[in-house]
Amino acid sequence: MNNFVYDIPTRVYFGTGQLVNLGKELKRFGTRVLLVYGGGSIKRTGLYDTIVGEISKAGLELHEFSGIEPNPRHTSVNAGAAICREKNIDVVLAVGGGSVIDASKFICAGRYYNGDIWDFFRDKTTPIERALPLVTILTLAATGSEMDPGAVISNMDTHEKIGRADPKLLPKVSFLDPTLTYTVSKYQTACGSADIFSHISETYFARKDNGLYMLDKFAEGIMKTVIRNAPVAMEDPENYEARANLMWAGSWAINNFIRIDTPNKWSCHPLEHELSAFYDITHGLGLAIVTPRWMRHVLNEETLPMFVRFGVEVWEIDYNLPDMEIALEGIRSLEDFLYKDLGLTSNLTDLGITDEHFEEMAARITKNGPLMGFAPLTKEDCLAIYKACL
Numbered sequence: 001m002n003n004f005v006y007d008i009p010t011r012v013y014f015g016t017g018q019l020v021n022l023g024k025e026l027k028r029f030g031t032r033v034l035l036v037y038g039g040g041s042i043k044r045t046g047l048y049d050t051i052v053g054e055i056s057k058a059g060l061e062l063h064e065f066s067g068i069e070p071n072p073r074h075t076s077v078n079a080g081a082a083i084c085r086e087k088n089i090d091v092v093l094a095v096g097g098g099s100v101i102d103a104s105k106f107i108c109a110g111r112y113y114n115g116d117i118w119d120f121f122r123d124k125t126t127p128i129e130r131a132l133p134l135v136t137i138l139t140l141a142a143t144g145s146e147m148d149p150g151a152v153i154s155n156m157d158t159h160e161k162i163g164r165a166d167p168k169l170l171p172k173v174s175f176l177d178p179t180l181t182y183t184v185s186k187y188q189t190a191c192g193s194a195d196i197f198s199h200i201s202e203t204y205f206a207r208k209d210n211g212l213y214m215l216d217k218f219a220e221g222i223m224k225t226v227i228r229n230a231p232v233a234m235e236d237p238e239n240y241e242a243r244a245n246l247m248w249a250g251s252w253a254i255n256n257f258i259r260i261d262t263p264n265k266w267s268c269h270p271l272e273h274e275l276s277a278f279y280d281i282t283h284g285l286g287l288a289i290v291t292p293r294w295m296r297h298v299l300n301e302e303t304l305p306m307f308v309r310f311g312v313e314v315w316e317i318d319y320n321l322p323d324m325e326i327a328l329e330g331i332r333s334l335e336d337f338l339y340k341d342l343g344l345t346s347n348l349t350d351l352g353i354t355d356e357h358f359e360e361m362a363a364r365i366t367k368n369g370p371l372m373g374f375a376p377l378t379k380e381d382c383l384a385i386y387k388a389c390l
């Protein structure tokens with residue numbers, strides 16, 4: 001087990017009616033606020049009016065930047081950072097899902113960088129010296145960006161989607177009101193749930209046997225929380241308990257708690273990010289297609305014990321069955337959850353995707369050698385997994 005430092009200083013306001021604290025929290029950082037949001041869902045739901053009201057009550061100066069894309073582009077980040085410099089913004093308020101929050105994190109850092117923000121991604125050694133404070137209002141339970149130091153940005157000119165994490169990017173304050181997710185569509189609820197599940201399972205598998213037992217059980221608990229609550233939220237979008245469970249599960253899946261004592265070695269996310277980079281598909285959908293194929297590919301006598309644990313502890317499969325049967329039944333249960341309960345598309349062919357770019361995608365993932373996740377993946381392994389997704 002590794003030594004660790006746990007330090008997630010994001011203040012979370014969880015529950016309904018907490019936005020009355022928004023003005024007070026923003027004021028801690030200054031008076032000039034940049035409100036960043038996406039394609040307009042916050043206007044349709046009325047959240048925009050509530051926010052403007054709270055900001056006005058607090059006597060703060062409001063500036064706006066909207067139109068952040070799902071799979072946010074580096075060009076939007078550059079434009080947002082330019083506004084921060086021009087208007088001398090004190091604090092950024094991100095309102096939306098992971099895309100808006102991720103873009104805002106790099107808008108905060110870009111404020112102090114006089115160049116193309118893509119430099120931070122192309123060359124991860126470019127230090128993030130400073131960043132504006134970030135406050136978030138989450139409207140979609142999925143990425144955990146509201147309580148983690150990471151952000152993922154796309155460059156559609158070069159077909160690259162790259163993530164970077166830095167403690168300076170952690171939101172200072174996040175508002176998590178489950179009722180704000182009542183309007184999330186069935187499709188986005190499904191994709192978000194698949195993403196949360198993947199954040200936990202990636203960590204769970206990478207944990208192997210050398211970490212804290214408590215965190216293994218915690219990870220299994222959050223996976224079961226998603227399995228239980230996602231179908232409820234799909235059927236009954238205004239079910240507070242289901243939305244609240246998904247929201248808090250989303251934050252704890254990736255806020256460094258469950259992965260703090262083991263190396264952070266993920267496999268499905270690098271495979272998915274190439275899919276999004278080339279085809280602009282929804283992140284959670286890509287994970288739903290890739291994950292079971294990755295599992296079948298890496299399942300062997302050596303990795304079997306981990307799959308048995310996954311099958312028995314997460315899917316409650318009878319531990320008296322032969323080990324390989326438990327493992328395969330666990331993967332089948334995950335497939336049923338993703339493709340039947342959540343109704344997600346199960347293959348790339350149905351999305352109109354062919355093997356045209358698979359070679360290039362696999363080569364990029366392994367450009368520095370095999371991907372060292374739960375099981376090492378060579379270029380040929382990545383290629384085989386992509387082909388199995390067709």
Ligand code: NZQ
Nearest residue numbers: 038039040041070071097098099139142143145150183184
């Ligand atoms: O843009 P608006 O109009 O707000 O609509 C959004 C968007 O179209 C809509 N939406 C959000 N809240 C809503 C709503 N519609 C109705 N009612 C609401 N309350 O949902 C659509 C998708 O939003 P998006 O923010 O793109 O989804 P998500 O939260 O899944 O974020 C995905 C992005 O986050 C990255 C992904 O790669 C992708 O770029 N990730 C970020 C991570 C992180 N920061 O740690 C980790 C993840 O693994 C992931 O890579």
Ligand code: ZN
Nearest residue numbers: 143195199283
């Ligand atoms: Zn993810």
